Amino acid sequence: MSGEISLGRYVEGDSPLHKLDPRIKIVMFFLYMVVVFTVSVPQVMAMLALCLMLQIIVARLPLKVIGTSITPVLPVAVFIFILNAVTNKKGDVVFSRWIITITDIGLKNATITAIRLILMIVSTSIFLTLTTTPLKISEALESLLAPLKLIKFPVHELSMMMSIALRFIPTLIEETDKIMKAQVSRGADYDTGSIVNRIKGYTTILIPLLISSFKRADELAIAMDARCYHGGEGRTKLNPLKLTMKDILIGLFMLLCAVALLVLNNIWK
Amino acid sequence: MAEKTNYKNEKQNSFSAIKLVDVSFSYGTDEEEADSSKEKEKALDGVSFEIMQGEYIAILGHNGSGKSTMAKLISALEVPTEGDIYILGNNTKGEENFSEIRKNTAIVFQNPDNQIVGATIEEDVAFGPENLGIPNPELRQRVDESLKRVGLYELKEREAARLSGGQKQKLAIAGALAMHPKILILDEATSMLDPKARDEFLELVERLTKENHLTLITITHDMNEAMRADRIFVLDTGKICLEGKPEDIFEDEKRIVGLGLELPHHIKLANDIARATGIEPNKECFADIQSTVQYIKETVKKANIKNVLTESHEKHQKNGNILTAENLVYSYDNRKAPVLNGVSFDVEEGEMLALIGKSGCGKTTLISHLNAVMKATSGVVKVNTRDGKVLKTNNKKDIKHIRENVGLVFQYPEYQLFEETVYKDIEFGLKKQGKNEEERKKIIENTVKLVGLKPKILNKSPFELSGGQKRRVAIAGVLAMEPRILVLDEPAAGLDPKSKNDMFLIIDNLKRHGVTIIIVSHNMDDVIRFSDRVLILSDGKTLEAKDTSVSFADCELLNRLGIKRPVLHSLLDMIIEPKDKETQQRIAGVRDYDDAVELILKEAAKV
Numbered sequence: 034m035s036g037e038i039s040l041g042r043y044v045e046g047d048s049p050l051h052k053l054d055p056r057i058k059i060v061m062f063f064l065y066m067v068v069v070f071t072v073s074v075p076q077v078m079a080m081l082a083l084c085l086m087l088q089i090i091v092a093r094l095p096l097k098v099i100g101t102s103i104t105p106v107l108p109v110a111v112f113i114f115i116l117n118a119v120t121n122k123k124g125d126v127v128f129s130r131w132i133i134t135i136t137d138i139g140l141k142n143a144t145i146t147a148i149r150l151i152l153m154i155v156s157t158s159i160f161l162t163l164t165t166t167p168l169k170i171s172e173a174l175e176s177l178l179a180p181l182k183l184i185k186f187p188v189h190e191l192s193m194m195m196s197i198a199l200r201f202i203p204t205l206i207e208e209t210d211k212i213m214k215a216q217v218s219r220g221a222d223y224d225t226g227s228i229v230n231r232i233k234g235y236t237t238i239l240i241p242l243l244i245s246s247f248k249r250a251d252e253l254a255i256a257m258d259a260r261c262y263h264g265g266e267g268r269t270k271l272n273p274l275k276l277t278m279k280d281i282l283i284g285l286f287m288l289l290c291a292v293a294l295l296v297l298n299n300i301w302k
Numbered sequence: 303m304a305e306k307t308n309y310k311n312e313k314q315n316s317f318s319a320i321k322l323v324d325v326s327f328s329y330g331t332d333e334e335e336a337d338s339s340k341e342k343e344k345a346l347d348g349v350s351f352e353i354m355q356g357e358y359i360a361i362l363g364h365n366g367s368g369k370s371t372m373a374k375l376i377s378a379l380e381v382p383t384e385g386d387i388y389i390l391g392n393n394t395k396g397e398e399n400f401s402e403i404r405k406n407t408a409i410v411f412q413n414p415d416n417q418i419v420g421a422t423i424e425e426d427v428a429f430g431p432e433n434l435g436i437p438n439p440e441l442r443q444r445v446d447e448s449l450k451r452v453g454l455y456e457l458k459e460r461e462a463a464r465l466s467g468g469q470k471q472k473l474a475i476a477g478a479l480a481m482h483p484k485i486l487i488l489d490e491a492t493s494m495l496d497p498k499a500r501d502e503f504l505e506l507v508e509r510l511t512k513e514n515h516l517t518l519i520t521i522t523h524d525m526n527e528a529m530r531a532d533r534i535f536v537l538d539t540g541k542i543c544l545e546g547k548p549e550d551i552f553e554d555e556k557r558i559v560g561l562g563l564e565l566p567h568h569i570k571l572a573n574d575i576a577r578a579t580g581i582e583p584n585k586e587c588f589a590d591i592q593s594t595v596q597y598i599k600e601t602v603k604k605a606n607i608k609n610v611l612t613e614s615h616e617k618h619q620k621n622g623n624i625l626t627a628e629n630l631v632y633s634y635d636n637r638k639a640p641v642l643n644g645v646s647f648d649v650e651e652g653e654m655l656a657l658i659g660k661s662g663c664g665k666t667t668l669i670s671h672l673n674a675v676m677k678a679t680s681g682v683v684k685v686n687t688r689d690g691k692v693l694k695t696n697n698k699k700d701i702k703h704i705r706e707n708v709g710l711v712f713q714y715p716e717y718q719l720f721e722e723t724v725y726k727d728i729e730f731g732l733k734k735q736g737k738n739e740e741e742r743k744k745i746i747e748n749t750v751k752l753v754g755l756k757p758k759i760l761n762k763s764p765f766e767l768s769g770g771q772k773r774r775v776a777i778a779g780v781l782a783m784e785p786r787i788l789v790l791d792e793p794a795a796g797l798d799p800k801s802k803n804d805m806f807l808i809i810d811n812l813k814r815h816g817v818t819i820i821i822v823s824h825n826m827d828d829v830i831r832f833s834d835r836v837l838i839l840s841d842g843k844t845l846e847a848k849d850t851s852v853s854f855a856d857c858e859l860l861n862r863l864g865i866k867r868p869v870l871h872s873l874l875d876m877i878i879e880p881k882d883k884e885t886q887q888r889i890a891g892v893r894d895y896d897d898a899v900e901l902i903l904k905e906a907a908k909v
Contacts, residue, residue: 220734271428
């Protein structure tokens, strides 16, 4: 049931990584993205992987969960590996038949790219999806993008929209389930028939869902008005984001690691 | 009564909270937005009244009488087209007053889901004060205090979407209280709650309003709820047609029924007794339940009762079983206790079986198994067809036929409408059954009549109909498939008294046409009136289905299972004060007011 669906696959916990200020996590996420896509020396990549492993241990994330986030991208990684291996023509040929030629440099590049992809997913999981609730991410973005308000970019509005969308996802999932059961009771069939027919069948869910969502939006807008909502100006926050010394220290440590990796990569290249 | 006298004493030093002067309002003044038919219709038409601070007002009226518009006008969500509204002295027309007015008038709306803004409980409560710019630590203190007062403090970090309906409405109250308002408006806030949650909610609100000396305005369809107020306004076509103390309002039964309303249970019973005995009540008898009970007791003593007409009810005839559930087990999650844990029961052909049980005990889950839209972890539902075959839910080939035999109407079925016209929507199931056009047309026209709608409605869009009409169209969509068993989940939820009564008459009529009915209901007064047998679901198991009168004789059991007794039975207990088992059973056998009057007179004649 919807009660069991965890959004963005957040894993509850109170590790230092969970508690870390979400703004720092977002900044670190981008920083480590840069690292993932810059390092190319195998030893440094191994160190990066080790670094991420450490973070997983600190966050006490079950390896199974990490595994399930990697599995869906494995086919993509394999595809990219093959594509890279086949298209690269530089270096010594190690394998050649028909029009397929594979070189040693090609193999090396392909491996690096595939590993990069997996490291990227792992690092996204660690920093964002698994240790940070979507709501926190939305709050952090509002705070990080605050300077854009100067050029009249609707930062608060976007963040509000995002958090309301997140708030309504369980409600809408429940509703979809309800509508689906009701239509099935009337003879609708979503599992058999041609694909076209199946897609057509989904209009019997989508239209009622859309209509009720509009109604909900309308009622919610009135309810928000009634509670004096007037945009972000002059609003206070119950749980404002606060940078603590600990956050800064952890951030600095991670920054140092990243810089060290980049430097080593440059030296050993 | 103490509160009412209190209010009178306080009135002199009280001040005007809400004042309406000749207020009219019509929707869609922007010409492009306006629906041509509604353009000139006034939602409110020349309304004037004044409410003093601390008063408790109920606003009644059938659907579309302008009640909700009133709530929006009072909280400055809409501005009157004509006339003026003063909230605590501020005119709602002045845009500069908006925030002051909205800060002071908190509303709790009907649908609990559509007023929760925050993802967690505490963040939702904070939403209002955050908008007012209340800084920490006052903000934190307001949130915590409000949550403590409604009893949700322990859950404050939970996700708001996961609360039960009753808890969500309490959350809405907490959100309102955190803004420190002077006026609290409940806009049909209890209509989606079950009776227990409703009582609890109302008691909470009344306690809080008294503690804070708030003005409370409740817009409701529940007459017993309205009885609790100091004054009642009745709206009809945008005008206030009745105004006064509850006992005055409900004096004229014909007028009330003509306005699409009904009488509170105790007044209805007193009126019926008066008619039967010819002794007119004075209206003081109506002020509260105790006085009414007293009046009835005295009246039947005075009255010279000779012979009481005995009208025996048509007893439900025993027929063969049409549906059998065997040992149904279902759990959403293997780790948790199953929702259904070995449910077995029979349904007899042609009967109306009521399924009752606490909110959240799995009634909807259970009925979803009856036509296999949910598949049991183990166990089976068998349906006996006319030609002697047995269809089983665990046999894939049978499922289509089971769904033809068992029609399922979920709660608030109007959400399932999706076609451009009513005709097409009802046609949906028939097309799936592969009926030809001529057959379909005939069936649709018939079905529409069965649910009490006029044929001209067929070409309209389902979305321009009223709430009660939409629901009937949705039921027609299931009925058109000519099921032999119709399962209805709270078919009257959220309807106004007249539509609700019509709905039950339609269902009763279907039963007369030979359709077997299974109905899920929270309203026990409806259950005793219409059902033949009662099936109680509790802790994942069903108790043996018994005749309605037998089920309701076991008050102890009902109490233990958290099921509220029918109001009519509780009233009879107070009037007759049964001393022996036999009388208790007679009370449990009472189905409607006629039965009740008969029983009261009979018991009086004994003495």
